[in-house]
Amino acid sequence: MNELLQLDNIAKSFGSTVALEPTSLTIEDGSFVAIVGPSGCGKSTLFNVIAGLLKPDSGEVHVANQVVTGTSGHVGYMLQKDLLMPWRTVEDNITMAARLTRGVTPEDRAEARRVASQYGLGEFLRHYPHALSGGMRQRVAFMRTLVTRHPLLLLDEPFGALDAQTRLEMQQWLLQVWKEAGRTVLFITHDVDESIFLSDRVLVMSPRPGRIIADFANPLERPRSLDVLTDLRFVELKSQILHLLHGAS
Amino acid sequence: MDSNPQKAPLSTMNIDRATLPRSSVRVTRSRRRAVLRNVGIPILSIALLLLLWEAIVVVFHVAPYIAPRPLAAIQSVTDNWGSLWPLVLGTIRETIYGFVCGTILGIGLGVVMAKAPFLHRMVYPVLVLSQGVPIIALGAPIVLILGFGIAPKVVIVAWIVFFPVTVNVVAGLSHVDQDLLNLARVYGASEWRTFFLIEIPASSTSLFAGLKIGATYAVTGAIIGELVSPSGASGSLALYQEHANTNFNVAAVYGTTMVMTAIGISWFLLIVASEVVATPWQRRTVARRSLFHREPGVDLTSTGH
Amino acid sequence: MKLRRTGAFALASSLAVGSLTMLALGGGASATPVTNVTYAYDFPGPDFELIPLVVAQDQGYFSQAGLHVKVVFPPDTSTTTKLLVTGAANIGFITTTDMGVAINAGAPVLSIGNYTMSNNWALFAKPGVALTANNLKSELKGKKIFSYGDTWTESMLPFVLKKAGLTDKQVDIVTDPTGQDFKFLLAGKVNIATNTSNYEVAGFDTSGLKGKEPTLLGTAVGAPNIPIWVYATSQSYAKSNPKTVSSFMSAVKKGTLWAIANPTKAAVEFDKAYPKSGYTDAYNLDGWKLTIPFMANSSGQYFTQTSAQWATMSQALKSINLISSVPSPSTYYTNKFLP
Numbered sequence: 094m095n096e097l098l099q100l101d102n103i104a105k106s107f108g109s110t111v112a113l114e115p116t117s118l119t120i121e122d123g124s125f126v127a128i129v130g131p132s133g134c135g136k137s138t139l140f141n142v143i144a145g146l147l148k149p150d151s152g153e154v155h156v157a158n159q160v161v162t163g164t165s166g167h168v169g170y171m172l173q174k175d176l177l178m179p180w181r182t183v184e185d186n187i188t189m190a191a192r193l194t195r196g197v198t199p200e201d202r203a204e205a206r207r208v209a210s211q212y213g214l215g216e217f218l219r220h221y222p223h224a225l226s227g228g229m230r231q232r233v234a235f236m237r238t239l240v241t242r243h244p245l246l247l248l249d250e251p252f253g254a255l256d257a258q259t260r261l262e263m264q265q266w267l268l269q270v271w272k273e274a275g276r277t278v279l280f281i282t283h284d285v286d287e288s289i290f291l292s293d294r295v296l297v298m299s300p301r302p303g304r305i306i307a308d309f310a311n312p313l314e315r316p317r318s319l320d321v322l323t324d325l326r327f328v329e330l331k332s333q334i335l336h337l338l339h340g341a342s
Numbered sequence: 343m344d345s346n347p348q349k350a351p352l353s354t355m356n357i358d359r360a361t362l363p364r365s366s367v368r369v370t371r372s373r374r375r376a377v378l379r380n381v382g383i384p385i386l387s388i389a390l391l392l393l394l395w396e397a398i399v400v401v402f403h404v405a406p407y408i409a410p411r412p413l414a415a416i417q418s419v420t421d422n423w424g425s426l427w428p429l430v431l432g433t434i435r436e437t438i439y440g441f442v443c444g445t446i447l448g449i450g451l452g453v454v455m456a457k458a459p460f461l462h463r464m465v466y467p468v469l470v471l472s473q474g475v476p477i478i479a480l481g482a483p484i485v486l487i488l489g490f491g492i493a494p495k496v497v498i499v500a501w502i503v504f505f506p507v508t509v510n511v512v513a514g515l516s517h518v519d520q521d522l523l524n525l526a527r528v529y530g531a532s533e534w535r536t537f538f539l540i541e542i543p544a545s546s547t548s549l550f551a552g553l554k555i556g557a558t559y560a561v562t563g564a565i566i567g568e569l570v571s572p573s574g575a576s577g578s579l580a581l582y583q584e585h586a587n588t589n590f591n592v593a594a595v596y597g598t599t600m601v602m603t604a605i606g607i608s609w610f611l612l613i614v615a616s617e618v619v620a621t622p623w624q625r626r627t628v629a630r631r632s633l634f635h636r637e638p639g640v641d642l643t644s645t646g647h
Numbered sequence: 648m649k650l651r652r653t654g655a656f657a658l659a660s661s662l663a664v665g666s667l668t669m670l671a672l673g674g675g676a677s678a679t680p681v682t683n684v685t686y687a688y689d690f691p692g693p694d695f696e697l698i699p700l701v702v703a704q705d706q707g708y709f710s711q712a713g714l715h716v717k718v719v720f721p722p723d724t725s726t727t728t729k730l731l732v733t734g735a736a737n738i739g740f741i742t743t744t745d746m747g748v749a750i751n752a753g754a755p756v757l758s759i760g761n762y763t764m765s766n767n768w769a770l771f772a773k774p775g776v777a778l779t780a781n782n783l784k785s786e787l788k789g790k791k792i793f794s795y796g797d798t799w800t801e802s803m804l805p806f807v808l809k810k811a812g813l814t815d816k817q818v819d820i821v822t823d824p825t826g827q828d829f830k831f832l833l834a835g836k837v838n839i840a841t842n843t844s845n846y847e848v849a850g851f852d853t854s855g856l857k858g859k860e861p862t863l864l865g866t867a868v869g870a871p872n873i874p875i876w877v878y879a880t881s882q883s884y885a886k887s888n889p890k891t892v893s894s895f896m897s898a899v900k901k902g903t904l905w906a907i908a909n910p911t912k913a914a915v916e917f918d919k920a921y922p923k924s925g926y927t928d929a930y931n932l933d934g935w936k937l938t939i940p941f942m943a944n945s946s947g948q949y950f951t952q953t954s955a956q957w958a959t960m961s962q963a964l965k966s967i968n969l970i971s972s973v974p975s976p977s978t979y980y981t982n983k984f985l986p
Contacts, residue, residue, distance in 0.1 A: 405732070405753065405754070406752070406753060407729075407732065407749070407752040407753050407754040408729065408732070408733065478825070481825060481827070482825075482827040482830050482831075485827070485831070485836065486830065486831070486834050486836060489836065490821060490836070569824060569825065570823075570825050571823075572821045572822055572823040573822070574791075574819055574821055575819055575820060577822070581796060581822055581824070584796060584824050585796060587723075587725045588724070588725045588745075588748075588796070588797055588798050589748045589798055589969050590728070590748040590749050590751065590752040590754065591748075591752070592752065
């Protein structure tokens with residue numbers, strides 16, 4: 094299996110606070126890796142270093158065997174806020190990355206329309222974001238991330254602002270799209286259930302200083318139905334993670 | 343139903359039903375009603391005001407040399423329209439030129455100050471000071487430099503307009519979502535593209551707020567300019583009114599006030615209209631069909647349901 | 648009427664002065680009941696033409712006549728007439744041309760006495776520039792002439808242009824109600840200024856500038872010799888308070904004569920009454936002294952009006968279409984309240 098992402102001893106401090114201890118990590122191509130941890134454990138810092146928004150104090154970032162430390166434009170990136178531009182239509186938002194770099198081509202637009210109609214928003218291409226529900230906006234944001242064709246996608250709690258019902262539906266939707274699009278996903282979440290439901294692998298992080306304290310392989314098979322939520326292996330993995338997060342009782 | 347048979351669209355989910363757009367027929371009907379409301383009611387209230395004015399003059403036997411009846415004021419305007427029209431045009435010209443200059447200056451200054459905090463700290467106190475200067479005191483110095491003619495009026499209007507525009511442009515640019523800017527960086531966007539494609543549209547609400555404030559005062563500025571800087575033989579609307587006042591032509595005084603008010607309101611409404619045109623997302627849920635992005639062979643209406 | 652020096656400082660301070668009440672001084676505390684009279688000046692602030700009234704107050708002439716006079720200042724130079732017809736003021740100070748347009752508009756005002764008896768409106772030029780009656784045409788042709796835009800100036804200019812043999816298209820009349828004539832003249836933005844000589848020359852004398860400002864009296868170049876300012880009241884007030892009006896004019900005459908005989912002391916009384924007028928003591932004294940020569944006519948009379956002056960004035964207004972018809976002169980004035 095190919096290694097898509099490699100981190101060599103990445104460390105980052107802000108002043109006297111150590112946000113991230115020297116951390117090394119390898120992510121396989123095509124895998125779905127979840128990162129769970131409380132606030133301040135360094136997960137967002139990790140993302141920002143991988144995305145090139147932050148320069149690490151030490152270490153290197155490799156994406157597809159290329160050194161990309163401190164540079165940007167090589168990953169897809171998505172936050173809890175959809176960050177859709179209110180002054181642009183859904184279609185224009187999906188093609189945002191192209192517009193911000195080399196300019197939008199007719200192929201970009203056709204791809205945007207294809208993706209939108211494939212994943213249920215074909216009717217809303219000329220709508221403005223404010224006319225859409227929260228879930229729909231996050232799906233547009235995901236499509237925007239998808240069309241950039243980056244093999245690595247960083248998703249930072251994308252469903253955190255949605256209600257539980259919508260969140261469940263979005264998780265199922267995400268799994269479907271991921272399967273079809275064939276990308277590598279790094280997914281940050283607070284929600285332990287979500288991390289196990291979605292991922293092949295769960296990394297647990299801990300604060301003060303920020304570091305990875307556990308790396309679990311997810312035994313559950315794919316495709317994942319709602320039944321896995323009550324599977325014994327699910328519950329056991331969840332129990333292990335919870336203990337790590339909240340201390341042994 | 344679906345143009346792409348192998349991949350079934352995921353559109354039967356509950357989350358889609360949450361906000362379906364209103365039907366286009368309902369949109370048109372409610373928009374017609376809104377126009378009626380937004381245009382009809384102001385016209386009605388103006389008519390009521392004029393009626394009230396007429397009533398006061400008649401009931402209290404107000405002498406015609408104190409205050410005229412509204413019809414007398416209007417008649418004074420229509421009777422003298424030949425000589426008033428070039429003066430009105432002059433005031434309009436001063437307003438437009440001054441507003442444009444003030445806007446360009448305001449946007450330019452605002453962008454520079456938003457991008458360079460050091461300049462911001464240096465320039466901001468000077469800006470505030472500039473607004474503390476009473477406009478009336480500006481008249482003579484400006485005329486001594488720029489002479490008689492349209493230039494001093496344009497300067498005065500620009501002086502009044504640029505400040506709210508600058509302040510609002512600075513505010514708008516400083517409040518662009520930092521996460522959105524980060525996202526643009528992650529995508530590898532250049533500074534220029536980020537500025538034109540994100541920062542400028544993001545501050546459009548602020549910008550138009552500033553423009554509307556400036557527009558409100560622009561005509562007043564032109565009138566003040568006409569009063570404090572002579573216009574030579576061509577005259578000006580303000581001087582026409584001043585003249586009417588000294589010559590006890592009360593109907594003409596009120597009439598010219600009505601004309602000035604009309605100019606002011608029209609200019610403001612023009613700016614509001616340009617905001618509506620420039621920022622369609624604030625009023626519409628669906629964008630108008632663009633003339634540019636039409637692709638042959640792709641029929642959007644058949645993308646299924 | 649706007650023929651004044653209105654430098655920015657004077658305007659600002661005159662706006663600050665607003666309406667002042669003069670306290671009744673001196674005079675024996677008599678048993679006669681006191682009548683309140685509101686007197687409206689023609690300018691937003693006090694200046695030296697108010698001196699006769701200040702003296703009448705200070706020397707006790709008003710209180711002796713049983714009058715308590717309150718001086719008010721209008722917000723601008725076109726409002727005094729309106730104050731009179733609405734009753735906000737009882738007696739006021741306006742120009743003869745103000746009277747003309749007011750009567751034409753149907754406003755019932757009445758002139759009760761001249762202030763100056765002759766016309767001291769004049770043309771002025773920058774020191775060193777030639778300004779004579781003989782070469783008027785060449786000195787005016789194509790030049791920029793400053794006007795305050797007031798009715799008086801507009802009535803006078805046609806006479807001058809006619810004498811010079813020029814049409815109004817052959818000169819450039821620059822109208823500025825804020826009155827920056829002095830600045831524009833010195834900066835060379837206008838070639839000729841117009842004003843009344845007392846204000847203009849007093850301003851020049853106290854400006855610290857060298858030389859003399861070339862002055863050409865309007866009457867030397869075709870302007871009629873009619874008085875500029877008058878005391879006025881409303882027709883209804885005159886009808887219902889004839890004794891008060893007579894007593895007022897009587898006291899004003901006494902004050903005027905005293906001020907003419909004692910100009911320095913009179914100016915000092917003005918300085919004391921209005922210390923924040925915005926004008927220097929030297930300016931006030933100079934201005935008053937420059938006004939005195941025009942207060943009496945060639946027969947040594949004060950205040951007395953003639954039909955001829957009013958007829959000339961209304962003809963002038965008619966010829967520039969500021970009034971629609973010429974009424975009989977007696978419509979404008981009466982001398983019966985003069986002592």
